[in-house]
Amino acid sequence: MTLKKLLLQIALILFLGIIIGLGINFSLLQKYFLGDFRFGFISLDEYTSIMFITLGEAEELFLERNALFIDSRPKETFQEGHIMGAVNIPFEEYKKEKALDLIFLPPEETVVVYCDGSECNSSVELAKVLHKKGLLDIRIFFGGWVEWTEGGLPVSSEK
Amino acid sequence: MIRNKYILIAFRLVVGGMFIWAGVSKIIDPLGFAQNIANYRVFPEGASFFLALVLPWIEVICGLSLISGIFRYSSALLLSGFLVVFLVLITVTIIRGIDIDCGCFGSLSGKVDYKLILTDSVLLFFSLNIFFSHKADRE
Known part of the structure; x- marks a missing residue:
């Protein structure tokens, strides 16, 4: 040949x-x-309950106390600092331990999922899991921890 | 290089079968694969998306070609090239300490680790043997 x-x-x-x-x-x-995947490779036609939000929208939801903030970063990172009032669902650890099935949240609860920032993907992955669990209003705060702290917004830590 | 006809046929079936499986598992979820590629933090977003749409189909075509025997040498060479790139990418990812799914078999993918280097090295060995057997065919 x-x-x-x-x-x-x-x-x-x-x-x-x-x-x-x-x-x-x-x-x-x-x-x-058309710019559909600028925040991440997720089809919003398929995941109808998921929406991407900006820092301003996340701040508004935080001030109105209308949403549950979920931090998808590892437990240790969460303990070092997180959005005030957020709960931790460490996506990678839960995935490894097959504990994602155990998460229960009421379907009508508005949740804001975040991780580090645009470099991480666990918030999107966790949002997909929550969608499959029947939650109806899931917001992904794509700017995440980096934008929140740069904006000087309220944080807390466990240490 | 191995020249036994039957061993080479077995290599073709193994490599071809693996790439058809890998390709199909990614074809069914192109966006998931695009995210897998983006997670390596090597390619720009547009390139990750383009690769996710195209690469699985090339893998399936090469797999079919290896099994059927049509264009088997060029497919083996192309897949060897892919495997070398995958090996470099996996090694760099491990060195950088990035903990991600390899994306090799869609949602069934395992983590990027040393086992993956071994798997890809074996496939590369099989694939190169198939390619270099064209010289024996000619003799």
Whole structure:
């Protein structure tokens, strides 16, 4: 087999993969260009109870005391400091211990889930679990702990 | 390099089967896979998304091609290239201390760890043997 033939066949496989992949996922591609996944790769059509919120909206919910804040970071990080009044559901630890099934929250409760900030993903993953558990109003505060502390908003710690 | 015809057929079935399984498990959840790629913190968001839509299909095509025998050498070479990239990515992730799911088999993926390096190295060995068998075929 010549090198030319080999490269030609590889190009054909790549071309086919690209055409099929983009063709079948065309609707996702459209949503991407419309900015649907700017906060994370989650389909809000599928997860209808999930909404992304900004620092301002999170602050408003905090001041109105209308929502339960859930911190999805590891237990130790939570203890070092968290949004005042937040409860800790350490997503990775619970996932490892298969404890996510044990979470119970009333479906009508408004919850705000957060983790470190835009670099982390556990808030989105936890929000998906809460959606499957039937919660109707889940807000993901994507700016998370970093934005909250930069904004000088109330925090507390267990240490 | 292994030249036994039957062992090479077994290699093709193993590598082909693994990549078809890996590809299909990711095709059913492209957004989940996009997030898995983004979690490696290597590719920009747009590249993660594009790869998530395209890579699983290329894996399935290569897997089918290895099993059917059509374009098997070029598929083996392409998959070897992928496996080298995966190995580099896994090693870098372990060194950086990032604790994430590998994303290799969609929602059934395990963590990025040393076991994964071993699995991918074995697949790379099989895959390279399939590729280099084209010389034996020619002789």
